[in-house]
Amino acid sequence: MSDYREYAGSAEYLHLLSAPMWADLGPRLAAALGGVDAGAGPVLELGPGSGLGTDVLLDAVTNDLALVEPSAELRAVLLARLADRGATDRATVLPCTATGAPLPDRLAGAVGLHMVGHLAPPVRAALWADLALRLARGAPVVLNVQPPAAAVEVPVTPWSGPTVGALTYEGRGRATPTGPDSVRWRMDYRTRRGDAVLATATAEYGWWILTAEGLADELAAAGFTPTVDDDLVVAVAPGA
Structure with a gap:
């Protein structure tokens, strides 16, 4: 069980403030999952938060889902939304960090959006190597990067929200x-x-800090075949 508390103060706000970006990101994620093998195991989602990406997964694939969310506050929102969707038979919510979760031996795909920056470079390398062993041959891995692209001061942004x-x-x-x-x-x-x-x-x-090109290089080093689409990196697993 994780005691991860970085989002404890913001959990009330994250779903509302994050929703607008999924108008663009959701269709791109769904397209990247178009080739998922329904019989190759569950699809893994790392850091689903309140479940905005999970909504896309539930509509885009028929596989079961393994959802790894370390924040107790965000898990509360996620579980409530899964229950409202009637999806509790398909989704298992693991209260763990990305590197501490008991993952299934075989996976049909993996998604990690808005979370890669939480992982230090050695942790990322170990995670990509582990996923390469678990993912079915040709399975997609969908990740993205967020600004800044360099370790610079980012001035305070204006207040905004719904x-x-x-x-x-x-x-x-x-x-x-x-x-x-x-x-x-x-x-x-x-x-x-x-x-x-x-x-x-x-x-x-x-x-x-990580650029899309840098993330693609890391995945290639782990045996994946990556493609960069602006902030999104879609990589194909080498398989066992």
Whole structure:
């Protein structure tokens, strides 16, 4: 069991603030999963959060899903949404980190969106090597990278977010370099009614810098055949 708490303060906000990006990302993910073998085992999703990507998986494939989410707060949202979809017979939610989960021996595909930066380079290398052994031949691995592309100061972004009923839920972020290939993000959140702020929250976490080309190189070194599509990297597993 993981005691991962980096998203404890932000869990209330993440689903609402993340939803708009899936208008573009969702169809791209679904297309990348078009060749998944329904009989080759479950599809793995690393860091599903509140389940926005899981929604795409449930619609795009008929396989069972292995969902690895270390945040207890985000698992609560994920499990509730799976129950609402009637998908609890297909999805197993593992309360583990990406490198601490008891993964199935065979996998039909793997997805990890908005999470690769949490993993240090040696951890990523070990994970890609492990997935190469478990994935069926030709199975897709779908990953993405996020800015910044270099360890630079990221000025605070403007407040933004949706209105739900009478309240507006907003977030903003800034990053500070912590090394030649890492930054530390500070994310601030608030709930307001008009000009009155009713609640605030903060989340901070380290982030390893990685470009799409760099990620593709790592996957190629583990035996995968990668393709870069802007921020998305889709790699084909070598199989056993």
